[in-house]
Amino acid sequence: MRRDFSDIIYSALVIGGAGITMLLLLAPTVVVVVISFTGAATLRFPPPSWSLRWYAELVNSPEIIGPAITSLKVAVLATIASGVLGTAAALGIARSRLRLARLLDAVFMSPMVLPAMAFGLSLLLVFNLVGVRLSLATLVLGHTIVCVPYVIRMVGASVQQLDPALVNCSLSLGASRFYTFRRITLPLIRRGIVASSFVAFLSSFDNVPVSLFLADARTEVLPIKLWAILEGSLDVRVAAVSGVLVIVTLTILVAAEWLGGFSRQMGRR
Amino acid sequence: MKSFVKANRNLLPALPLAIVFLVAFLLPLVVLVYLSLFRTPQFTEMGPDQYVRFVSDSFSIQVLADTLLLGAEVAMLSLLLAFPLGLVYVAGGAALRSVIMFLILMPLLTSSVVRTFAWIVILGREGIVNSVMLAFGLWGAPARMLYTWNGLVVALTQIQLPLMALPVINSLLKVDPNLLKAAEGLGAGRIRAFFTVILPLTLPGALAGWLLVFAAATAAFITQTLVGGGRIILMPSLIYQQAMGAQEWPFSAALSLIFTAAVICVVATIGAVARRRMRGLDAA
Numbered sequence: 001m002r003r004d005f006s007d008i009i010y011s012a013l014v015i016g017g018a019g020i021t022m023l024l025l026l027a028p029t030v031v032v033v034v035i036s037f038t039g040a041a042t043l044r045f046p047p048p049s050w051s052l053r054w055y056a057e058l059v060n061s062p063e064i065i066g067p068a069i070t071s072l073k074v075a076v077l078a079t080i081a082s083g084v085l086g087t088a089a090a091l092g093i094a095r096s097r098l099r100l101a102r103l104l105d106a107v108f109m110s111p112m113v114l115p116a117m118a119f120g121l122s123l124l125l126v127f128n129l130v131g132v133r134l135s136l137a138t139l140v141l142g143h144t145i146v147c148v149p150y151v152i153r154m155v156g157a158s159v160q161q162l163d164p165a166l167v168n169c170s171l172s173l174g175a176s177r178f179y180t181f182r183r184i185t186l187p188l189i190r191r192g193i194v195a196s197s198f199v200a201f202l203s204s205f206d207n208v209p210v211s212l213f214l215a216d217a218r219t220e221v222l223p224i225k226l227w228a229i230l231e232g233s234l235d236v237r238v239a240a241v242s243g244v245l246v247i248v249t250l251t252i253l254v255a256a257e258w259l260g261g262f263s264r265q266m267g268r269r
Numbered sequence: 270m271k272s273f274v275k276a277n278r279n280l281l282p283a284l285p286l287a288i289v290f291l292v293a294f295l296l297p298l299v300v301l302v303y304l305s306l307f308r309t310p311q312f313t314e315m316g317p318d319q320y321v322r323f324v325s326d327s328f329s330i331q332v333l334a335d336t337l338l339l340g341a342e343v344a345m346l347s348l349l350l351a352f353p354l355g356l357v358y359v360a361g362g363a364a365l366r367s368v369i370m371f372l373i374l375m376p377l378l379t380s381s382v383v384r385t386f387a388w389i390v391i392l393g394r395e396g397i398v399n400s401v402m403l404a405f406g407l408w409g410a411p412a413r414m415l416y417t418w419n420g421l422v423v424a425l426t427q428i429q430l431p432l433m434a435l436p437v438i439n440s441l442l443k444v445d446p447n448l449l450k451a452a453e454g455l456g457a458g459r460i461r462a463f464f465t466v467i468l469p470l471t472l473p474g475a476l477a478g479w480l481l482v483f484a485a486a487t488a489a490f491i492t493q494t495l496v497g498g499g500r501i502i503l504m505p506s507l508i509y510q511q512a513m514g515a516q517e518w519p520f521s522a523a524l525s526l527i528f529t530a531a532v533i534c535v536v537a538t539i540g541a542v543a544r545r546r547m548r549g550l551d552a553a
Contacts, residue, residue, distance in 0.1 A: 006458045006459070006460050007458055007459045007460075009460070010458070010459040010460045010463065011459070013353065014353045014356045014357060015353070015357065016353070017349075017350065017352070017353025017354070018353040018354045018356070018357035020350070020353075021350040021351070021353060021354040021430070022354065022369065022372055024350065024427050024430070025372040025373065025375075025376055025427070025430060025431075026372055027387075027391070027427075028376065028384050028387030028388065028391070028427065029375060029376065029379065029387070031387045031390050031391055031397065032383055032386065032387045032390070035390050042395060043389065043390050043393055043395065043396070044395040044400075045390055045391075045393075045395065045396050045397045045400060046397075046400065085285055085286040085289060086286065088282040088283065088285065088286065089282060089283035089285075089286040089287070091282050092279060092280045092281060092282035092283035092284075093280060093283050096279055096280060098277060098279075098280065100277055100280060101277075101280055101283075104280070104283055104287060107287075107290055107294075107295070108286065108290065110294075111294065113484070113533075113536075114529060115484070115487070115488045115505075115525070115528060115529050115532055116488065117488060117490065117505050117508055117509070117525060117528075118298075118301065118508075118525035118526065118528065118529045119294070119297070119298070121301065121508065121512055121521060121522065121525050122297035122298050122300060122301035122522075122525075123293065123297045124512075125297070125300055125301060125304055125518060125522065126296065126297045126300050129300065129304075141289075141293050142293075144289070144293075145289070145290070145293055145294050148286065148290075202378050205380070206380045206381055206382070208381065208382075208490055208491050209488065209490060209505075212490065212509060212513075213512070213513070222382075223380060223381070223382045223491070226382045226386070227382060227491055227494070227495065230382075230385075230386065230389065230495050231494065231495065234389065234393075238386055239386070239390075241383075242380075242382075242383040242386050242387070245379065245380050245383050246379060246383060249375070249378050249379050249380075250375070252378070253371075253374060253375065253378055
């Protein structure tokens, strides 16, 4: 009897805890979407009236749209650069047991462990020292380094599942290395590449610690701009930007799931 | 040399990335160490002044201690929340599992500025918590939650929770259900089974999540500055102020190295202690 009672307490704690946690995970997303339709000029919740005025104001805010476009450009370029360099590297090191390969793997993964602010600051200091002016290219370089670990892990996992016999078959049947890569290897690791590209894109688009040091007035990026707005005043336009970002993220998540079984890729990581 | 190239021929595809990392990652870190050893921002004389300055400045040390404490509190709280969620995920059917996975992935992929903004709305003077509490007459006046330590801990916990939930779920999935049946058959209640079977077996996942959340929470510049406000100063904003505000390049370089070293020390120490414990469990 006593055991049954303690079992009930356990179940209640687990289910209650899980309920609270799920609510906690969901609430911020819902709050952001709801507040973006407020008709008021404050962040009062629940909103006293409803309107689309902040979305309308957003359309006429070049000081927000400009950084958004810059962020998009940087994220696309950093995704391509880290995707190409990272996939090549993952193909080289993922299945190798050489000591050098393990070392390279550790180095390529280290941006994930190292506090990124130290890296952002160090890159800025080097550019100052060498006399390189900050530009879109220097920003993309910084973002590429931060994105590489995701590509190495996720593409690396796909490469490890690739049966080497398939590649050897193709080569021994007379196919060239390039043809084998294009027709055998690439289709088989496609899911890893797609999933890691999504993660790399989102992490570059959202990057703060590197952009904080490498973005200047001409290359202002969206997260830093939003941070600056929120530090100054509680501008409700940020709610509209957030609403747009939530919808874009949802779309990307659904697209990624549909294209490459994204949640399975994340689970495997 | 030739034999070295031949032995590592298969690594050739990694060469371009290795060069990029050498120039744009390893070299800058070496430069960071070098610049932190200058006495003044004019980079004229060298000396350990910046490190002496940190050690003899009780304010800087307090900021570092606060930052590490914040990381630990956030990691503990998210561990407490992740376990019930993981247990329900494992017990649930396919539909419940995909709902939970969606709830975890959605915030993970949403911009951190957006998630921080949500917490400004939730904790603000006219925010949800105050509205609810006032409406039910539980509080007489709106409470101040934004720009407080506890508000910051709760917000950061929610923001970093996915990093904890994923490894905890992964390790819960690996627990053999037969072990739980065996525990039950031997007369253990569910609470006992949790502490003697589930918890020890999921310790590696919990540890991985703890370290990820700890590192992420200490470095969360945006959330720290916006939810914590100007009066709670933590390492990332101190580094930023010293570098971009005061142009104290050598001091900011030293600060970022000390911060990095402190985080790595905590991660390595906790990792080593936990691994020794786990080995003890294996032997037992």
